[in-house]
Amino acid sequence: MFSLASILLSADPKQGGTVQLVMMGAIILVFWLFMIRPQAKKAKEQKKFVDNMQKGDKIVTIAGIHGTVNKINEDNTIQLEVSPGSYLKIEKSSISMEWTAAINKVATADKK
Numbered sequence: 001m002f003s004l005a006s007i008l009l010s011a012d013p014k015q016g017g018t019v020q021l022v023m024m025g026a027i028i029l030v031f032w033l034f035m036i037r038p039q040a041k042k043a044k045e046q047k048k049f050v051d052n053m054q055k056g057d058k059i060v061t062i063a064g065i066h067g068t069v070n071k072i073n074e075d076n077t078i079q080l081e082v083s084p085g086s087y088l089k090i091e092k093s094s095i096s097m098e099w100t101a102a103i104n105k106v107a108t109a110d111k112k
Contacts, residue, residue, distance in 0.1 A: 049097045053078070060099040061090060 053059070057069045059080070070087060071079035078095075080088045 046097050049100075050092045050095060053092070053095070058100070058104060059095050060103050061094045062096045062099075063094070064099075065090075066103065 053069060053072065055069050055072065058066070059069060060066050061080075065080070065082060065088070067080040067082040067088070069078055070081040073079065073089075076092050077089050078092055080090055082088055
């Protein structure tokens with residue numbers, strides 16, 4: 001049985017450029033599959049999550065601030081009610097999709 005290392009070591013020195021080019025392509029492919037693609041997918045999900053946000057949604061910011069959406073502004077900000085009558089103006093990009101999903105999952109489980 002041949003391993004990749006034995007094939008590469010037994011390659012003809014005249015073909016070294018081809019083998020290096022193939023290996024570089026394989027490294028780029030692996031980097032794209034495991035790093036860039038999942039990150040782009042997560043960014044797309046985050047954008048969809050923020051765009052679907054509505055008044056009354058319970059959210060958590062990346063800083064850990066819990067609150068309820070009171071108003072969605074046109075300048076990519078929201079008015080967050082953190083306690084009755086107390087509001088914060090925050091950027092939409094500062095909302096944590098994972099933490100918001102987790103807190104809403106716990107709240108749903110508690111109601112059952």
